[in-house]
Structure formats: C-alpha cells, structure tokens
Amino acid sequence: MYTSPAQATDRKPWTVPMLADAKRDGRRLAMLTAYDAGFALAMDRAGIDLVLVGDSLGMVAQGRDSTLPVSVDDIAYHTECAARGLSTALLLSDLPFQADATPRRALDAATRFLQAGAAMAKLEGAAAHKLDAIRFLTEREVPVCAHLGLTPQSVLRLGGFKVQGRDDRAAARLREDARAVQDAGASLLVLECVPSALAAAITAELRIPTIGIGAGPHCDGQVLVLHDVLGLDSGHRRPKFVKDFLADGGSVEGAFRAYAAAVRDGSFPDAAHSYE
Ligand code: KIV
Numbered sequence: 430m431y432t433s434p435a436q437a438t439d440r441k442p443w444t445v446p447m448l449a450d451a452k453r454d455g456r457r458l459a460m461l462t463a464y465d466a467g468f469a470l471a472m473d474r475a476g477i478d479l480v481l482v483g484d485s486l487g488m489v490a491q492g493r494d495s496t497l498p499v500s501v502d503d504i505a506y507h508t509e510c511a512a513r514g515l516s517t518a519l520l521l522s523d524l525p526f527q528a529d530a531t532p533r534r535a536l537d538a539a540t541r542f543l544q545a546g547a548a549m550a551k552l553e554g555a556a557a558h559k560l561d562a563i564r565f566l567t568e569r570e571v572p573v574c575a576h577l578g579l580t581p582q583s584v585l586r587l588g589g590f591k592v593q594g595r596d597d598r599a600a601a602r603l604r605e606d607a608r609a610v611q612d613a614g615a616s617l618l619v620l621e622c623v624p625s626a627l628a629a630a631i632t633a634e635l636r637i638p639t640i641g642i643g644a645g646p647h648c649d650g651q652v653l654v655l656h657d658v659l660g661l662d663s664g665h666r667r668p669k670f671v672k673d674f675l676a677d678g679g680s681v682e683g684a685f686r687a688y689a690a691a692v693r694d695g696s697f698p699d700a701a702h703s704y705e
Pocket of ligand 1: 462481482483484485486523576619642652653654
C-alpha cells in the first residue's frame, strides 16, 4: 500500500534551467504522464526525469473520447496528487482545452498548477493567441512547455488523431511554429505524431529540448502516457508509437526503469514505433 511521501535520493532535483543543460550535454530526457502520488513516486524512484499531468487524464482515467472535457480543476487536483509523490522529477501540468484562450486565463490556470507543485505549464499550438499566452506566462515567471504536431485539443478541426507534417508545406509550417514557440519563451517542446526526419530537423534547429511522442528517435527526449507504458488498454486504438515496458520490466517500477534506460540508450523509439 502507498504510505510514504516522496523520499530522499542522491539524485539532484530537476530544475527548469537544467533542461537547457541537458540539451547542451546531449543527455536524453525520459518523461511519463502521471495523475496520482503512487505512480509519480514509482516514476521518481525509477529515475524518470519529467512527469506530466497531461489532459490525457480525460481519455485514460476519466474514460472519455477526447481531452476536451478536462477542466482546470481536474488538472489542479491531479497536479497536487502527483506532486506529493515527487522529490527529483520535474512536474509539468497541461493547460486544458480553452484554459489558454486568453493570456489572462492561461496565467490564472498556470498559477494554480504552480501553486499545486508543478514547475511548468504545457500548452498546445502556435496560433497568435497561443504565442501571446507563452510570452505572457514566461514574462510572469511561469515556465512553459509548448506542444506541436498532433495537438489533441484540435481533434475536431483535424478530424481525428492523425500524423501531422507529412507534406512539404505542413512540414515547413511546423518548423516555423517550433521556432516561434521557442522565440516566445518556451523552455521545452513536445512533438507529437510527426515524421522522424521532420522531428530530427526541428530538434537540430532549436536551442530548447524536444520531447517526442510518435516523433522518432532523434528528439532530445521521449514521453509516453502511463497506461501505454504499462500495456493497459484504456479502450482506445493503440497508436504505433506505444510500447508496453511491463513485460520486460517485471514490475511497475521496473517498467519505468526499462523505459528510462531505453530512452537514454536510444533503443526506444525504434523504426517500428516511429512514422516515416
Ligand atoms: O496529455 C498528455 O498526456 C500529453 C502527452 C501525450 C504529451 O500531452
């Protein structure tokens, strides 16, 4: 049973400036999503670098078909829970659908997440108002992680969860957007469901680390959703980039360790878990 809060380790706790150091030093970052203290603690013990309270919460924990119904209250509550399990990993929280519709709303939501224990707020897209929100937050001491490629909050416009940036025009646009979120002040960029070569080009162009999910092996780090890394079927179609690490890991904490090791040694993701 889960009884203890986060425990001391000899690892140095992650801070936001250390992300840039990791990119400079070529240290690959292992990130997972968590929504509660128990799994967050297991991730922390397993040496996971970054933990995200994602709005994937809506699909894997609340049983919904998309992330759109997730609220600021939901993310604030789960941020508080996950934060209690962490002592070294850096905690990020997602701004849910429309919480970043204006910079002011984004600041109000992000402030709640930082006060609940997160160190960064993540937001999807690079439309003009999103860039305004990134600038507004970073100027007010809220570190930001951007998210481009397949942005699940755009599922209605995109017509489904599909690979992005496949043709030359879309790829050029994505590269421009990546530079724009960096210039607006983002410290980290998640790239979801984009061809490996495009993610590699963006990673080489940016100063900030990229974290891939379905974006091939050349990003500066990787992220998977908790349920996917444990092979749990949450009732949705399993994307190609998902890998079950529980079989090899032997236990939940072992699965997180196996995932972190595979990210760091570059064996995950391989071509079978990436898009051309
Ligand atoms: O909500 C989430 O879990 C995410 C990750 C998949 C990056 O945004």
